Amino acid sequence: MPDPAAPREFANADTWVVIPLFNEATVIGGVISELLPVFPNVVCIDDGSRDGSGDVARAAGSHVVKHPINLGQGAALQTGFAYALERGARYVVTFDADGQHRVVDAAAMLEVARAEDLAIVFGSRFLDDRTNPGILKKLVLKTAVWVTNVTTRTRLTDAHNGLRVIRADAAARINLRQDRMAHGTEIVVQLGKTGLPYAEFPVEVIYTDYSKAKGQSLLNSVNILVDLIIR
Secondary structure (H helix, E strand, O other): OOOOOOOOOOOOOOEEEEEEEOOOOOOHHHHHHHHOOOOOOEEEEEEOOOOOHHHHHHHHOOEEEEEOOOOOHHHHHHHHHHHHHHOOOOEEEEOOOOOOOOHHHHHHHHHHHHHOOOOEEEEEOOOOOOOOOOHHHHHHHHHHHHHHHHHHOOOOOOOOOOOEEEEHHHHOOOOOOOOOOOHHHHHHHHHHHHOOOEEEEEOOOOOOHHHHHOOHHHHHHHHHHHHHHHO
16 A cells, blocks of 8 residues: 655655545545556545545545535645645646546646646647547536636637646636636636646546546536526
């Protein structure tokens, strides 16, 4: 079992993966085991889980920071950014806990950030046709992207994908205050204001039986749109 306290002299040792974690005990161990060979520094922000998710994450080799109560994904990310930056991270990768993101995509995005000196690389499921979110979900997400681009004056194809690579100078300027799903737009707004270079990168989002059973596939998309309308 990996020791989270042990020195990490590996490739990507300057990078921390930040995972907001809420009641994902059945899948988080597998997610971490796939990440660690590529990204040796992983921190899960246990956002008030009631199913022992934090214990599973720690046993799998992740660092764990616990919120005593559920504060929302935005707060979890903010805690994770602070944790990573305090430990000298040059890059931060945001990654979902439910198994929908691919480690190979995260690694490719980091490589692009390094090679092209980019401060932010946003993952996009709409730059190719590998991801099939379903007609209704795609419509909702496309509408959310349009609203986000209009309100933030950005030009993204997928503004609410949780897979991102953020350089330390950009991450240090993020101060998330929104709860629920509105933090996705808030990140875009704050990163856009930095004026730092960014790009999108095509990624595949895997809608698993697990995530569909939890009702996340469409519900999260609707929540995003509602938050955008009332914010």
